[in-house]
Amino acid sequence: MEVEKKISIIIPAFNEQKSIQQLINQIQESVSVFEILVIDDGSSDNTGTIAAQAGARVIRNPYNKGNGAAVKTGIRKAKGDILVFMDADGQHDPKNIHLLLAEMENYDMVVGARVKRRGEAFYRNVANNIYNIFASYISGQKIYDLTSGFRAVKRKVALKFAYLLPNTFSYPTTITLSLMKAGYSVKYIPVENRNRYEGKSKIKIFRDGIRFFLIILKIASLFSPLRVFFPVSLGFFFLGSLNYLYTFLKSHTLTNMSVVLFVTSVIIFMLGLIAEQIAQSRIEWIDIFSEDSN
Numbered sequence: 001m002e003v004e005k006k007i008s009i010i011i012p013a014f015n016e017q018k019s020i021q022q023l024i025n026q027i028q029e030s031v032s033v034f035e036i037l038v039i040d041d042g043s044s045d046n047t048g049t050i051a052a053q054a055g056a057r058v059i060r061n062p063y064n065k066g067n068g069a070a071v072k073t074g075i076r077k078a079k080g081d082i083l084v085f086m087d088a089d090g091q092h093d094p095k096n097i098h099l100l101l102a103e104m105e106n107y108d109m110v111v112g113a114r115v116k117r118r119g120e121a122f123y124r125n126v127a128n129n130i131y132n133i134f135a136s137y138i139s140g141q142k143i144y145d146l147t148s149g150f151r152a153v154k155r156k157v158a159l160k161f162a163y164l165l166p167n168t169f170s171y172p173t174t175i176t177l178s179l180m181k182a183g184y185s186v187k188y189i190p191v192e193n194r195n196r197y198e199g200k201s202k203i204k205i206f207r208d209g210i211r212f213f214l215i216i217l218k219i220a221s222l223f224s225p226l227r228v229f230f231p232v233s234l235g236f237f238f239l240g241s242l243n244y245l246y247t248f249l250k251s252h253t254l255t256n257m258s259v260v261l262f263v264t265s266v267i268i269f270m271l272g273l274i275a276e277q278i279a280q281s282r283i284e285w286i287d288i289f290s291e292d293s294n
Contacts, residue, residue, distance in 0.1 A: 008080030012070030181223030229272025
């Protein structure tokens with residue numbers, strides 16, 4: 001990797017006073033970086049104060065906005081050329097940071113794909129596998145870990161898509177699909193997560209699972225609408241065919257219901273084509289705007 005590149009470690013933190021100092025100390029011992037930027041997302045404890053005392057640059061949100069909102073603040077306020085995102089609970093091992101940075105010369109984003117460990121909740125693994133398969137279909141590329149928060153990305157690239165990121169825990173999903181659909185290079189490397197220093201995960205499987213699913217659909221609609229519209233169109237055409245086959249065998253007639261289903265299928269497909277053209281224009285606009293701003 002180029003020596004002159006400045007590295008910013010971005011850590012969104014909410015009420016993590018028990019773990020933040022230990023994490024910062026381990027980062028300082030593991031890798032030399034330009035800055036460690038802690039976004040204190042309206043913590044009610046001493047997270048920000050402890051982080052500052054440990055040597056981090058701290059930006060405090062006046063109230064809790066959400067993990068994704070803290071990440072967006074970090075993207076906009078960071079001074080480095082390459083941004084490394086880590087969770088404040090200690091799951092991400094600072095010793096693995098160099099694995100991400102080693103690939104940044106050839107890629108726009110490098111993601112630490114979590115290696116499955118024994119003892120992890122079965123339902124979480126199943127849910128993650130479903131998200132990965134669905135997201136791989138949407139993006140047209142193999143996705144090994146859609147929701148990993150441990151990643152490195154070029155700041156100029158992250159700035160292009162910061163406005164799309166949600167204010168919640170779903171920012172990894174959005175930035176991954178956005179970069180892939182916009183044609184940027186993304187690489188996955190296997191890493192093993194550690195146990196949290198303190199506490200439990202704030203992610204709720206049903207609430208956040210539905211949110212992840214909707215975000216995947218949102219990004220697909222923004223960058224590749226036909227991936228959503230075409231299966232729906234095909235579904236209506238299939239239902240229309242089944243209905244026609246049934247009525248033809250029963251009474252040799254073509255019913256209004258079959259016609260409605262066929263017409264609906266065509267309309268949805270044509271809307272998908274129009275949406276695809278709009279999406280391509282949006283991607284070109286993003287690139288032109290980014291070049292002008294640079």
